[in-house]
Amino acid sequence: MATIQSNRQEDFRGMLSRMEREGQLRRVTRSVHPRHISALCSQASAALLCESVEDYDTPVVGGIFWTRSRTASALGWPEGELGVRFAKAAARPLPPVTISDAPCQEVMMTGDDVDLTTLPIPFMHEKDGGPYISAGVAFAEDTEFGLNAGCYRMMFRTRREMAMDLFTASDLRRYYTRTYERNRPLPVAVAIGVHAYEHMAAAFKAPAGVNEMEIAGGLRGEPAQLVRGKTVDIPVPAHAEIVLEGELLPNGWTADEGPFGEFAGMQGDLKHNPLFRVNAITHRRNPIFYALQMPWENDWLNGAATEAACMRVLGLAGIHVTAVRATEGGCCGWSVVAAIKKRAGEGKNALTALLTLPVVKQAIVTDDDINIYDPNEVEWAVTFRCQADKDIVILSGMKGKHVDPSVRPWDLKPGELPTTSKFGIDATIPEGIPAFRYERIVPAFKDEVRLEDYL
Numbered sequence: 001m002a003t004i005q006s007n008r009q010e011d012f013r014g015m016l017s018r019m020e021r022e023g024q025l026r027r028v029t030r031s032v033h034p035r036h037i038s039a040l041c042s043q044a045s046a047a048l049l050c051e052s053v054e055d056y057d058t059p060v061v062g063g064i065f066w067t068r069s070r071t072a073s074a075l076g077w078p079e080g081e082l083g084v085r086f087a088k089a090a091a092r093p094l095p096p097v098t099i100s101d102a103p104c105q106e107v108m109m110t111g112d113d114v115d116l117t118t119l120p121i122p123f124m125h126e127k128d129g130g131p132y133i134s135a136g137v138a139f140a141e142d143t144e145f146g147l148n149a150g151c152y153r154m155m156f157r158t159r160r161e162m163a164m165d166l167f168t169a170s171d172l173r174r175y176y177t178r179t180y181e182r183n184r185p186l187p188v189a190v191a192i193g194v195h196a197y198e199h200m201a202a203a204f205k206a207p208a209g210v211n212e213m214e215i216a217g218g219l220r221g222e223p224a225q226l227v228r229g230k231t232v233d234i235p236v237p238a239h240a241e242i243v244l245e246g247e248l249l250p251n252g253w254t255a256d257e258g259p260f261g262e263f264a265g266m267q268g269d270l271k272h273n274p275l276f277r278v279n280a281i282t283h284r285r286n287p288i289f290y291a292l293q294m295p296w297e298n299d300w301l302n303g304a305a306t307e308a309a310c311m312r313v314l315g316l317a318g319i320h321v322t323a324v325r326a327t328e329g330g331c332c333g334w335s336v337v338a339a340i341k342k343r344a345g346e347g348k349n350a351l352t353a354l355l356t357l358p359v360v361k362q363a364i365v366t367d368d369d370i371n372i373y374d375p376n377e378v379e380w381a382v383t384f385r386c387q388a389d390k391d392i393v394i395l396s397g398m399k400g401k402h403v404d405p406s407v408r409p410w411d412l413k414p415g416e417l418p419t420t421s422k423f424g425i426d427a428t429i430p431e432g433i434p435a436f437r438y439e440r441i442v443p444a445f446k447d448e449v450r451l452e453d454y455l
């Protein structure tokens, strides 16, 4: 049975333990085959810790960030404050500290002992190209830009090799391209099973040169603790469950990778990507393997940053925003709802500001009396405060994304980028209509009675 103990600085296990106490994680004691983990997680109302995994000694956890409430629980934040807290943390980065005696290096395997088949790497979705490590956080250094952390999926290929998805523009791709052009490998360490603070910071698209582990410190409220790798001189979270040390080989974009279930909820295509060769595996005693579940765990790792970005652009547009919600149906980024204290015209200003964010494709703006966490209230506002011919903003020819089939990416010429149209709904009370026209029904004498006194 996996023991979960917390350390002085809350680590992955401490986080799981707290989630369990909050009813956001359940243990499965019956033996589970790795190929059934995704199916079980997709049916569960909490994250699952599968304590006994057929043919492996390592327990597997999945579904940690599957919903807003689990994400909030992992972070230890109130659900309604994901964006606000993320924005504050990103504005107050804290440099990490390096420690020497790290739990993630309690056990070490090198040489012939390095064998990825000893890890319970699951086959996750019906049409995947192979088993995947979905929760890897890759760390690499560049002489100009310094330490970089990002989340990158990897498909199992051999006992020592995984194909890593470096298809899209990213800092790691930029680091790799530099070494690839010199026909040299890029040393990389991949941490599996890191705390939500480090995982979310790595998922954040920080500009090149910004050390994501400083943002992790901001999220934590204390410096993230790192340790230098044993065989690569790269720092990784000291309390990670498992670390794969190795190098991205200079084979370029040649190895089959995919298909894999993508973050937009659709099955992706076969890609060609670089190979990650693993030269050492270090781990904690009795490690826990984390099988991150697509698409919602990937999406919620971005949701707080999207909400923070929305608040930032609305602030720059001089708008008093009271709440922002990245919606799950919009994969926690493509669709957002914002509540504002409106002055004349600001419903449209707010929409235009939100739609300039690269990922946001649709937006709804309401007044601040609407509870934007309740989809029925939002629909009510759209129904009664919006006139379609005046209050829907459509912007066309904006930057789109290949992953969205509605932009027909297959029609593009090589190198051509997709464009998209976007729309926003101004569901604020239209200018000129007095507020009393929207006076809500209030039950008579509502403050005199409480239901629990009658049940």
Ligand SMILES: Cc1cc2nc3c(=O)[nH]c(=O)nc-3n(C[C@H](O)[C@H](O)[C@H](O)COP(=O)(O)O)c2cc1C
Pocket: 134, 135, 148, 149, 150, 151, 152, 153, 154, 164, 165, 166, 167, 168, 169, 170, 171, 172, 173, 202, 203, 204, 205, 206, 292, 297, 298, 299, 301, 302
């Ligand atoms: C769970 C998860 C998996 C991801 N997998 C990939 C991936 O395989 N390839 C990729 O290019 N981006 C992937 N991303 C997005 C990047 O991690 C994200 O853009 C990050 O900011 C990149 O960091 P970097 O530019 O500092 O390297 C993933 C994000 C998450 C949350």
